[in-house]
Amino acid sequence: MDNKNAIDTAYKKEKRRKIILMLLFVVSFLSFAMLTFILLKYSILPTNMRFTGIISLIVIYVLLQIIISTARITRIKFSIIAFILILLLVFQLLVFMYLNKGVSIFDRIGQKQGSESITYSLVVNKDSSYQTIDDVGSTEVSAALETDGRSIRTFLEKFKESNNKSISLKEGGQFIVMAKDLLDKKTEIILFNEGHRAVVEEQLPEFSENTRVLQEVNFETEKVNPQKASHVEYEAPFNVYISGIDTYGSLSTVARTDVNLVLSINPTTRKILITSIPRDTYMPIAGGGNNQGDKLTHSGIYGIEASIETLENFLDTDINYYARVNFNSLIRVVDILGGINVQNDRSFSAFNGDYFESGDIYLTGERALTFSRERKNLPGGDNDRGKNHIKVIEGIIKKALSPSILFNYNSLMDEMYNSMDTNMPTSKLIELINAQIENNKSWSFDNAVIEGYPSMSLPSYAMPGWELYMTDPSQESIDSVQSQIKSTLSISNQTE
Template sequence: MKKIRLVMKVIAMVLLGFTLFTSRLLPLNIMIAIGAIEVLLLILAWKRKVLQVFVVLLMLITSSGLMYVEFVAERIINYDPNQVNTISFFVVKDSRTTSIKTAIKNELEFAVSTLLDDKVVTFVEEKLAEKEYMEDLVSYEGIADGISGLLDGTFDVLVVDQGYLSTVLEYDPTFLDETKVIWSIEKTDEIINLTEASVTKEPFVVYIAGVDNRDEFQANRVDVNMLAVVDPIKHNITLVSVPRDAYVQLGCKTRTAMDKLTHAGVYGIDCSIKTMQNLLGVEINYYSTVYFDTVTKLVGALGTIDVYLDEGFVVGGYTFKEGWNVLDQYSALHVARARYAFENGDQQRIKNQQEVIKGIINKLLEPSSLTKIESIIRSVEGTVKTNMTGDEIFALVRMQIIDHRGWTFTQVALTGKDAYLPSYAMGGRELYMVKLDKDKLDETKILLQEALGITQE
């Protein structure tokens, strides 16, 4: 029996030492203190059987808790410095062609839009060449010509970068009902080389993208665009929200490529990052994408949240009153998405999204949420994509554990005037846009520079 107790004590000490040594969560001084206290307790209880069991259990619980926190973080944080574009090959629904092999065998014509990035077109040509298709691709202007060309038989196969799919559906909402996919390929690219920052010693910039992924085939649109300057020294976060319909120059295209901000996402998160950098005049260090359905899942795990709305509205069969509203997972999603219900559209939606976030945070801080921890983790598992490493995130956590100061927030929402202007992604078709207020934009640029500690000359 003595040998068994000795083995258990040794195992508990080794496991605790290993866990403390490898933990990224706790500051060094706290880890040393925990280890020293528990080892001291074990020494004091060395000849006392009951106390020995208690201390060994304490060591095992401490080790398990620290390992669980690390495990939880890995489940929630999806570190990914790459972007993946899915490119699909569409034929009409009643076509006898069911695969890329039969399409090539029957010498069908493949068509691509002139709006597609040259690198994407080259990638498509290379993949088709691997399948021994050596014919030239047919080019068409914009989006509408591609849809009509496929449906009227001008060509046989329409090649669509699925980032464009939401744009295609704006032209023809029945497109997916009239067509089918015979082949899909994925193009993986590294996101532009963003400059890393010392996250606990200097201000850094995070681009937060809220992605609407309700459509099939990854037809994602970045509907929430926020820039956060995080100052770990002053404990201040400066948040700047830009309307999804803001009329901007696309950072990944020529200077004449003007469009609404949400369409930058058509060309990938990389293009959205470049566009935000050019618009606001700051260098982005990190990005984070969060899917809209994460809101549904998280609120579902929490049960309900309390949200204050400064304007009542009706949408999706739900009636929301001015003042406090109790939202479940479905009504919370409607509040976060709704914009056509308001006179000032996206501006009001930005306010409501901030209130939903506050409601979620307040609910998470309630003691009762501890009993739902596993369902909460499952609800957000793998849904947050970022290029910030786990080590950097844990460094911020350690900093907050040492320094208990609260954080202050500076919030800015860019505004502008409604207008109908040509859209690059839609082949020049005029769409609803927001022409940003130049004075407000200039003031915001100065504010961001000050938040970063950059002196204006």
């Protein structure tokens, strides 16, 4: 009788172990199914590696299922199988969460690029008798109706919604003209696009101090022609425009382009050419610039599409993708990466007192920003600053390609969503990552800078009648940079 009870007890224990293992098996296999789904949906990992991994895991699960179903499950076998299933479960869930976060972030970034944020202010002199919008009454407000008509129509709709009243507008000309007229008391109130404030204050530094805002209206508007990513074949070379906007606000805010870099990338030759076009370079500005001459930085106030078309015409090349970042982005991304190293050609002191030695130097986020922004204490001015932009971007790319990125993966993904706007599709990014995993070869970097001659006599479309510092690009420099870009992207130059 005791022997029969012992057998029954052992049988019940084994049955209980099998039930627990089957439950663990089901949960673990579900995590495998989730991981397989995301790997196949987004084609993550090189094909051979992806299918080898999936098939290997299937074999493991089949063997475990056979053992659980047919073999006698002792306490030792139970512990070993449970450990394997839990290990697989944890591993697969972690990988799934990492991958899912990455692809969802880039999908969401792509969804942001169809709109832009515009802020209009009703501005009066500081000593104006107008204290509220009700005081304006029937006074006509000066506005840039000819150049900003589409956005102003949206402003009028939003203004009426929030104030239950309308205002009368009259043509005031360019924003710099209206700002000057306001300060000179030739007009009482202006409708001011805040994207132009930094441009205006270059010539009228007293503008903000001597004026005040009666009311501000911010709204999101659909871009006229959202910059669609062009289709780039597998391993085909392509260009990416990096625009650093001159603002600490939202990426969708219309603002000047202070940093202008074009990355020419050839995945087959593993070559990246980083071309810097200094912000003051003089060229025809597309879009809202009506192809009139101005400094490149002003193209940003007409939207990212205007900057891209302007540079495509200037460099005689197609720009397939863009990435738009602001100054906040640089600080946080560099810090998340754990800092970067750059090769500094010459020692210099920056505008804030920071000192940068020559040679290989380590930069935190704040120092990387200072290193990138300094130009007055560099002998080459804007050209040398452009070269430093290149060094920082190269340092970020190299650090991002290192295995250490995994330790701060979640923080980096969150920061990329908050501080980057791009039209590069997720599939293209995954393709590049897959190629890097498969080849595991280093990239070679080269750089180019558009050079020219300083001038104070070139006309500005955005600021007519004002003498602005510009760089008149030399044709020799333009031809040289165009040749370097074509050479980098050339299929005939591909090596084994």
